[in-house]
Amino acid sequence: MSLLDSSLxxxxxxxxxxxxxxxxxxxxxxxxxxxxVSSLIMLVFGLLIGILLTVTNPDxxxxxxxxxxxxxxxxxxxxxxxxxxxxxxxxxVARLIFGKAYGTNACIIxxxxxxxxxxxxxxxxxxxxxxxxKIEAAQAIGSNNLSIVFKILLPETLPSLIRGxxxxxxxxxxxxxxxxxxxxGGIGDIAVRYGYQRFQHDRLFACVYILIILVQxxxxxxxxxxxxxxxxxxxx
Amino acid sequence: MKMTAYLKINxxxxxxxxxxxxxxxxxxxxxxxxxxxxxxxxxFSGAGKSxxxxxxxxxxxxxxxxxxxxxxxxxKLSKRELLKERHRIxxxxxxxxxxxxxxxxxxxxxPLQQAxxxxxxxxxxxxxxxxxxxxxxxxxxxxxxxxxGQKQRVGIARAIVTNPDFIISDEATSALDxxxxxxxLDLLKEINRKSGITILMITHELDAIRYxxxxxxxxxxxxxxxxxxxRDIFENPNSKTGELFAKVFRLLQSVExxxxxxx
Numbered sequence: 380m381s382l383l384d385s386s387l388x389x390x391x392x393x394x395x396x397x398x399x400x401x402x403x404x405x406x407x408x409x410x411x412x413x414x415x416v417s418s419l420i421m422l423v424f425g426l427l428i429g430i431l432l433t434v435t436n437p438d439x440x441x442x443x444x445x446x447x448x449x450x451x452x453x454x455x456x457x458x459x460x461x462x463x464x465x466x467x468x469x470x471x472v473a474r475l476i477f478g479k480a481y482g483t484n485a486c487i488i489x490x491x492x493x494x495x496x497x498x499x500x501x502x503x504x505x506x507x508x509x510x511x512x513k514i515e516a517a518q519a520i521g522s523n524n525l526s527i528v529f530k531i532l533l534p535e536t537l538p539s540l541i542r543g544x545x546x547x548x549x550x551x552x553x554x555x556x557x558x559x560x561x562x563x564g565g566i567g568d569i570a571v572r573y574g575y576q577r578f579q580h581d582r583l584f585a586c587v588y589i590l591i592i593l594v595q596x597x598x599x600x601x602x603x604x605x606x607x608x609x610x611x612x613x614x615x
Numbered sequence: 616m617k618m619t620a621y622l623k624i625n626x627x628x629x630x631x632x633x634x635x636x637x638x639x640x641x642x643x644x645x646x647x648x649x650x651x652x653x654x655x656x657x658x659f660s661g662a663g664k665s666x667x668x669x670x671x672x673x674x675x676x677x678x679x680x681x682x683x684x685x686x687x688x689x690x691k692l693s694k695r696e697l698l699k700e701r702h703r704i705x706x707x708x709x710x711x712x713x714x715x716x717x718x719x720x721x722x723x724x725x726p727l728q729q730a731x732x733x734x735x736x737x738x739x740x741x742x743x744x745x746x747x748x749x750x751x752x753x754x755x756x757x758x759x760x761x762x763x764g765q766k767q768r769v770g771i772a773r774a775i776v777t778n779p780d781f782i783i784s785d786e787a788t789s790a791l792d793x794x795x796x797x798x799x800l801d802l803l804k805e806i807n808r809k810s811g812i813t814i815l816m817i818t819h820e821l822d823a824i825r826y827x828x829x830x831x832x833x834x835x836x837x838x839x840x841x842x843x844x845x846r847d848i849f850e851n852p853n854s855k856t857g858e859l860f861a862k863v864f865r866l867l868q869s870v871e872x873x874x875x876x877x878x
Binding site for chain 2: 510512513515516517518519520521522523526530531534535537611612613614
């Protein structure tokens with residue numbers, strides 16, 4: 380049903396009909412799969428790079444100015460690429476790894492490549508938030524750098540890390556929708572093929588509902604968890 | 616009674632270079648602290664007190680000079696040896712610097728874990744220490760739920776749990792109200808009396824020094840301008856800072872006497 384020949388109310392009504400939703404569960408699954416896998420990859424590498432950036436910062440635990448400057452520059456370069464261009468750039472890489480340049484797995488590579496640098500920067504800014512005195516206290520106690528990172532730095536900034544991760548997961552979700560244009564499947568694929576190319580606005584609306592619900596859900600969980608941690612620590 | 620010097624600092628220099636300018640923070644510090652005493656260092660903000668404190672456990676790298684602590688040449692230690700040596704030096708901070716992610720118990724246990732003390736011993740030692748500082752009923756809560764005085768008790772417990780020979784107190788009572796300050800000073804005194812631990816009290820609070828220290832030094836623009844018995848310096852100051860402090864102190868004293876408060 381299209382807005383071209385039906386009223387808004389009718390399109391909305393149609394967008395809620397089971398006929399439309401029965402075709403959506405598969406794409407929802409694909410979207411969730413892409414989001415979860417990409418987010419996990421982003422979490423691991425983003426954390427790692429974020430920690431390295433913080434540690435090698437000129438004011439950090441192991442100041443390495445050259446490495447910090449170079450890695451910062453690379454990250455900035457990667458971050459200046461719009462997501463769409465990153466997807467196009469990663470097509471040959473995906474073909475190399477999976478043997479095909481389309482599909483959910485292929486797009487996960489592009490999503491990770493685009494979101495890891497972003498999340499690394501978010502991790503870095505979270506970690507830099509820690510009060511310097513805590514690090515100093517840990518050093519005065521005689522902790523080595525490994526303990527300081529894993530027993531002080533990460534636990535102390537955990538609520539902020541979780542909030543940053545929440546924002547990044549939402550960014551991953553929005554990128555999966557974009558990836559739909561490049562054969563990744565999922566909600567974005569439905570929105571483009573039916574909503575854009577065939578004017579089936581009821582399907583487009585359904586996609587919008589799903590995305591809104593997913594974003595609310597992700598943000599809600601993130602807020603809840605980080606708030607719960609702050610509560611346990613009696614900080615709010 | 617002759618005591619032996621525990622901390623010996625010789626001709627210590629440290630400069631910072633903010634925005635291309637040279638800032639001499641420590642300009643030839645000579646200092647001797649005897650074993651088992653509570654030694655006070657007083658100075659205005661910017662006199663270099665904190666830098667001096669942080670040079671002792673090498674949180675700050677000094678430019679030249681020597682620091683000897685209990686016969687160990689601190690500045691000659693390798694990185695590994697330094698970490699080990701730090702288990703033997705406790706430090707207390709103005710802002711407590713407790714770890715919010717850990718409970719009080721975990722905060723106090725942390726230095727023991729870092730010193731690789733066996734688990735069973737850790738528990739025993741944490742309970743012992745928390746009893747000494749009066750925190751046995753707070754072990755399960757996080758520092759966020761504590762008052763300033765209680766937080767500093769955790770800070771002190773964390774500093775003494777490894778049975779160090781030496782404690783650096785960097786403005787430990789400066790963020791506390793007068794009553795709490797007295798309680799914390801009493802606690803430090805008690806710890807000093809019970810375990811014979813040497814305490815270096817760095818502060819800008821006259822009352823604190825007068826209340827707890829036997830000997831003191833005045834730090835002025837990166838130099839020790841006078842040192843000796845607290846009584847002598849307050850009665851017969853020889854330096855600008857000493858004079859000013861003594862004057863302020865006499866003023867305060869007359870006010871406090873009429874109010875019946877103060878230390």
